[in-house]
Amino acid sequence: MPFIRNYGDGRQIWKIGKDLGPNVQTIFEQAGKGNFLSSINVIFRGSHFQTPKKFDTETTLKIIEEAYQKPEEFFSVKEVPKITVGYIPKTDDLMHHAGFDHPDYINEVLSCDEYIGSLLSTLKNIGYYEDTAICIVSDYGNYKAQNMYDLEPFFQKKGLIPYVPKKEVSDFDAAFGSIGFFNFRGDTWHHHPTIKQMRNFEPSGIGSKKLDLFETLWEIPGVKLMYYRDDNNTPDRGIIHLERRDKKTGKIMKGRIEYDVHGKNQKTKYTFDKEDLFGYENYKDVKELLDNKAHTIDEWLAATNQIDYPIFIDQLPRYFKNPRACDIMISIIGEYGFGYEHGKTVATYPYSHDIALKKSMTVPLIIGGSLEIPSFEIPYCKTTDIVPTLLNLLGIKPHWSVVGNTLLNYKREFTF
Ligand SMILES: [Zn+2]
Incomplete structure (x- = not known):
């Protein structure tokens, strides 16, 4: 029986990566050499974790933008990150505490849109947009207990x-x-x-x-x-x-x-x-x-x-x-x-x-950016397909333990 932890405790949650052990690998560990960035991403093993000043949407996305603008401030090798994972905790926090129908929650979702927009225009300005695959997956659906x-x-x-x-x-x-x-x-x-x-x-x-x-x-x-x-x-x-x-x-x-x-x-x-x-x-x-x-x-x-x-x-x-x-x-x-x-x-x-x-299990998934990503819609997939799909775009085979499959192979079956 492993050590008992309470991940609900704000400090212990950062130990998940350690607790996962060596039998599984994070996306960074699977991707070989390069600069890897975690912007408030909880499972950050194998990447540079940038400690945020604030745990809000703007900060998460601005850190990513800065890593492209000034990689030398994040990494010893001056290169933009090969893989970045950004996690936005604020929307989940507001969904629980205020509700999915509360103006603060809705404004935070609009804030995601604004700062993703800002990140995209920076990528275009500095010439990385067409070489970058961007995957956006939302939090899962909600309900209100009666x-x-x-x-x-x-x-x-x-x-x-x-x-x-x-x-x-x-x-x-x-x-x-x-x-x-x-x-x-x-x-x-x-x-x-x-x-x-x-x-x-x-x-x-x-x-x-x-x-x-x-x-x-x-x-x-x-x-x-x-x-x-x-x-x-x-x-x-x-x-x-x-x-x-x-x-x-x-x-x-x-x-x-x-x-x-x-x-x-x-x-x-x-x-x-x-x-x-x-x-x-x-x-x-x-x-x-x-x-x-x-x-x-x-x-x-x-x-x-x-x-x-x-x-x-x-x-x-x-x-x-x-x-x-x-x-x-x-x-x-x-x-x-x-x-x-x-x-x-x-x-x-x-x-x-x-x-x-x-209603609580279906979430949208969007992958866009690089022109190398084929344009198609698929009716469904599972969350574990995301990592193999992104690694596939980098030409990397996932670790044996990965359950999912690349979505790029689904193309033949589900072209609309
Ligand atoms: Zn939650």
Whole structure:
């Protein structure tokens, strides 16, 4: 079990690159030699990280512009960056705190437009525009939770004590917008609990009773879906258990995802007892994949990209294979927002984007700039296709661990 970190803590988030370990490579590490720039990009390993004066849109994009104008101030070799990654944290921040319908949020999006425009005219002025590929991908879609609910009293009543580093007695850790990620104490905090341990859990609170944690979490208002891993899972093979509660009857439907991994290729099989948990049966293309056989990420993507729970059967095991993953995940699907993080209700705002509905999962992707980029539209792709596509434009083959494929090969299939 790796070291426990809270990436929600403003300082720890910068350690993600270190935590990723040597088995995966950032786009910079895959691109060989050259100048690489990160402008407020969180996973900056292998690049020059320029510490910003402010974490706003203008600063992110102006740093990039300056690196083209005066590369000698950023790098020991006076050359414009070969790859630059800019991340704009301010829009996400405003979406959560003010809302996607708030003027401040809308103004920040307009600010992106303004400073991308400024960057483009600088690239044109200094003669780099036609040699530069620019990829713009937005934050994912949003929703507004219908109700807000403070969970602190619920956990207190159950005698469940939140995890605090260095404190001896604690039972659970959770982050919970409208999706709840729960970790519980196993033999120690460095062991995941078994299903049996979670069914017979002894909370540390004074006078508390033994709990079946699965039953306990179903008591949280609005819970509709619950997922957890099987005890015997390995990174290459395992089962994720799926449960869905019918709102009217209270009946629980059960299903499972079985995954099997060879090298970087994962195949997943989705089965259910009586009823389909995700409404996939209503769609002919998806129904064909419910054939008691395992399927690849691209098969799931092709069949589910226009509906709720897109690519979900592939994605959920990828999450649970991570040793840092939670033990039980529950989803409210936006009916309630909890703003609960690591022992406290910290947020009272209903805006987020953590649910697996189509409206929250579809984002635009634009690649433009260099004349070498072929002009076409594709109906869908996955986020992991972006890095191989950009590396392809540089003539570089991605690291073996990269899951996605270059979009430039899609051209023949999807020319409009
Ligand atoms: Zn966010």
